[in-house]
Amino acid sequence: MRMLLIHSDYLEYEVKGKALKKPEEIKEDQKIGKLDEVLAVFMSVEKVDEQNPDEVVDKAIKEIEDVASQVKTKNIFVYPFAHLSSELGSPEIALKILKKIEEKLKEKEYNVKRAPFGYYKAFKLSCKGHPLAELSRTIVPGE
Numbered sequence: 001m002r003m004l005l006i007h008s009d010y011l012e013y014e015v016k017g018k019a020l021k022k023p024e025e026i027k028e029d030q031k032i033g034k035l036d037e038v039l040a041v042f043m044s045v046e047k048v049d050e051q052n053p054d055e056v057v058d059k060a061i062k063e064i065e066d067v068a069s070q071v072k073t074k075n076i077f078v079y080p081f082a083h084l085s086s087e088l089g090s091p092e093i094a095l096k097i098l099k100k101i102e103e104k105l106k107e108k109e110y111n112v113k114r115a116p117f118g119y120y121k122a123f124k125l126s127c128k129g130h131p132l133a134e135l136s137r138t139i140v141p142g143e
């Protein structure tokens with residue numbers, strides 16, 4: 001898994017269309033979303049992650065918690081992003097992993113939004129620009 005973590009004044013998105021034949025089903029109120037004072041986490045799930053999705057989820061959570069505590073926010077935006085890797089995992093597994101990450105962060109009392117999976121989305125992001133505001137992490141199961 002490849003993650004790009006951007007500490008932002010806000011992230012807002014608007015669904016514009018289907019990017020997959022079968023994107024995840026969403027309700028009307030999920031077609032737009034916004035969080036302020038947020039750690040935006042753009043994630044590309046990779047083929048290698050399919051070897052051990054649970055381990056990838058746990059490692060991703062650890063990385064996200066680590067950065068969130070450093071930048072002092074409890075607001076997390078889980079954002080599916082297919083452009084951080086040329087070895088993308090299947091949409092089915094990717095969605096499962098992203099949903100699990102959202103679920104586990106909520107269990108840990110984070111305020112979490114997840115952007116809809118399988119759609120083209122317009123988004124606006126306001127990076128804060130401090131030294132820890134732009135970070136990336138790579139997670140490989142078994143390493």
Ligand SMILES: Nc1ncnc2c1ncn2[C@@H]1O[C@H](COS(=O)(=O)NC(=O)[C@@H](N)CO)[C@@H](O)[C@H]1O
Nearest residue numbers: 019044045080081082088089091094117118119
């Ligand atoms: N492995 C993945 N990791 C993260 N998001 C993914 C992944 N696969 C699909 N998606 C989701 O599905 C959307 C489209 O995925 S995609 O791989 O870019 N596919 C397409 O764009 C197709 N229109 C042509 O391939 C992405 O924007 C993202 O929301």
